[in-house]
Amino acid sequence: MGILSRSPTYGRRSEDNGMKLLATALFATAFGILLGLSFPSLWITKIWVPSNPKGAERLPPGIIASESDLYLRRLWGNPEEDLKKKPRYLVTFTVGYKQRQNIDACVKKFSDNFTIVLFHYDGRTSEWDDEFEWSKNVIHISVRKQTKWWYAKRFLHPDIVARYDYIFMWDEDLGVDHFDAEEYIHMVKKHGLEISQPGLDPEKGCTWQITKKREHVEVHKETDEKLEWCSNPPRPPCAAFVEIMAPVFSRDAWRCVWHMIQNDLVHGWGLDFALRRCVEEPAYEKIGIVDTQWIVHQFIPSLGSQGKEEDGKSPWQGVKDRCHMEWKMFERRVDEAEKEYFKSLQVQSPSNSTTLH
Ligand SMILES: *[C@@H]1O[C@H](CO)[C@@H](O)[C@H](O)[C@H]1NC(C)=O
Ligand SMILES: *[C@@H]1O[C@H](CO)[C@@H](O)[C@H](O)[C@H]1NC(C)=O
DSSP: OHHHHHHHHHHHHTHHHHHHHHHHHHHHHHHHHHHHHHSHHHHOOSOOOTTSOTTOTTSOGGGOOOOOOOOOOOSSSOGGGSOSOOOSEEEEEEEOGGGHHHHHHHHTTSOTTEEEEEEESSSOOHHHHHHOGGGGGSEEEEOTTOOHHHHHHHHOOTTTTTTOSEEEEEOSOEEOTTOOHHHHHHHHHHTTOSEEEEEEOGGGOOSSGGGBOOSSOSEEOBOOOOGGGOOSSOOTTTBSOOOSSSOEEEHHHHHHHHHHSOSSOOSOTTHHHHGGGGSOSSGGGTEEEEEEEEEEEOOOOTGGGGSOOBTTBOHHHHHHHHHHHHHHHHHHHHHHHHHHHHHHTTOOOSSOOOOOO
16 A cells, blocks of 8 residues: 555656666666676576476475385485385285285285385284284384275375386285286286286176176276177276276376375275276277286175264265265266366367266
């Protein structure tokens, strides 16, 4: 206010001054340029590097460490000699103590080429060390009553896990008698799968046809679901589809998927139908099921017991209802985001996105 009311007076009496000021400024600029040319280093005293990561522009680029890893270091000695091994693969399990025997079996399937992270949803972590020697060398993250996708969003930022070629994000109730992790990686590389999962034992009953393990093939990428669900080009759940219980992501695919995970939608329902957005087209060639290394889904409703009885609904029912609600919400958000984007470009949306209810 003060400045506004004074400025007309200033304007009237300062026309002359203005000219002088301009001349001085011009002279100073010319002088500055001249001096700058002769002693360039004299004039750059501040660092501002626009190409640095956002917020780090004041730093000389050489000191910036914008990516990290989950390698464990020691507290002594030469840092360069800390790491005997730099695993290129990461596997995470979301676990409760009750499932420890199964997790023990799973962990033994992954060699020291893997970094192992356990997300504990029941607050019991130290007990694992008493029972399993390997437990002392893996990463334990303990936050009560959260889901795999909640942990992944908070602790597996793409910049944090940037060192890993492949990331396994697995549930705790998977039978791994017929699974070999190194062989799995071999298959995924051989067939160029950006997003994949092991085939599921058909004896155990599958939710979706496509994830059923097949005989006599290494991988498969398509199936015939109910005809009205499939389209051309093939779309989820007939192709370009894996379930959320045991997905494996390439580094690039994970970078995209992480961004698509919503902070409030913790169960990840619906995410499986949208994964195709995170790989190059045709998506159905980059997403597939590995048949030579397969697993058994044991359907242990562990997270359900972590719910809360409310309005006469059992904890399990409450969790299940929320899963379905989240699925609808996620679908709506994806649809709306896509529509908004095409609208902002003032073009017609090229296709209606997949919805399935
Ligand atoms: C670990 O990876 C290396 C390099 O790819 C491979 O030679 C080795 O056999 C792997 N270890 C196991 C236990 O498979
Ligand atoms: C998309 O959906 C609208 C109505 O929901 C329909 O009229 C239109 O034909 C659909 N477009 C495509 C390409 O399927």
